[in-house]
Amino acid sequence: KYYQGTPLFHFGFGLSLTTFSFDCSHEVVSKGADMLSCAIACKVKNTGSLNGDEVLQVYHKALEIGSVDHPLPKRALVEFSRVSLPSKGEATVTFTLTQEHLKVVNKAGERTLYAGTHEVIISRGSPED
Numbered sequence: 001k002y003y004q005g006t007p008l009f010h011f012g013f014g015l016s017l018t019t020f021s022f023d024c025s026h027e028v029v030s031k032g033a034d035m036l037s038c039a040i041a042c043k044v045k046n047t048g049s050l051n052g053d054e055v056l057q058v059y060h061k062a063l064e065i066g067s068v069d070h071p072l073p074k075r076a077l078v079e080f081s082r083v084s085l086p087s088k089g090e091a092t093v094t095f096t097l098t099q100e101h102l103k104v105v106n107k108a109g110e111r112t113l114y115a116g117t118h119e120v121i122i123s124r125g126s127p128e129d
Contacts, residue, residue, distance in 0.1 A: 004074065010062040018048030018087070022056060024122045042122060046085035055082045058095050058121045061104055065116035070107040075121060 024042040044054055049096040059077040062072055078101040081093045102118050 016052050016054070018046055018050040018052035020052070020054045020085075020124065021045050021047050022054075022122070022124070026120075027110055036098070038097045038120070040120075040122065041088060042093045042095075044085065044093055045090040046082055046087055049087050051084070051086045053082055053084045054124065055080055057125055058097065058101075059123060060123040061119040061121060062102075062114060063117040065114035065118075068106070068114070070105075072104060078105070102125050104127065105123050 022042050022044045024040055026038055026040045028038045029036045040058070042056055044056065046052055046054070057077055059075040060078045061075040078097065079095045081095070083091050083093055086089060097120065099113055100111075103113045106112045
């Protein structure tokens with residue numbers, strides 16, 4: 001159901017003629033033990049000498065959710081944003097995640113939120129991010 005191998009090239013490989021850096025922070029809004037939302041702010045900077053576009057991606061990974069009777073993705077893309085920046089320019093990209101973003105598809109094809117540990121990964125598409 002889900003590809004479990006290693007891709008030859010990561011998303012966006014070789015498409016940019018410039019370089020970027022990013023730094024993210026987050027704030028979780030919760031009620032009791034439940035996460036209501038998570039606001040993520042990422043400062044993206046074009047560190048290269050040319051204008052360019054960068055795509056930040058937010059992935060969800062279910063880590064410790066107990067035993068399930070269906071396959072789980074290694075990680076699932078839940079949000080993304082593209083930003084155009086001039087050379088040495090910077091911008092802030094924001095994402096708001098809810099519990100809906102943490103749901104995975106169960107054996108019956110329904111989106112389900114499993115209790116346990118979930119990881120949110122901010123990436124440029126590279127497995128090293």
